[in-house]
Amino acid sequence: MSVENFPDRKKMTVIFRMEPGSLGPDGAQYINEFCEFAQMQLQACAPIYIRWAIVPRLDKSLAEMEFQVANKKLAAAKASQYLAVFDENLNHFEEQLEDNLEAIINQYFGR
Secondary structure (H helix, E strand, O other), X not given: OOHHHOOHHHOEEEEEEEOHHXXXXXXXXXXXXXXXXXXXXXXXXXXXXXXXXXXXXXXXXXXXXXXXXXXXXXXXXXXXXXXXXXXXXXXXXXHHHHHHHHHHHHHHOOO
């Protein structure tokens, strides 16, 4: 199925709240720009069923990662079921995100 044929209302939005401290001691000054950069990088290589939302994690009471379909929050078990439809495993998905974010941080800072 092509990207054009996959309806937005069926895509899973993955909201990832990035800790400013994960960008180093001066992370707070870079976090907004970094989140925009990371979102573009992740979306560029995302499968057709995923929409990324990378935002600063300024409120520690909010989960680091949240899943939504059609603006409805999904529990991790439901997100896992959603990913399974596409032969993806939630743990693997999360590990790939961590690896990708590490590479994106290095790319952002030109390391």
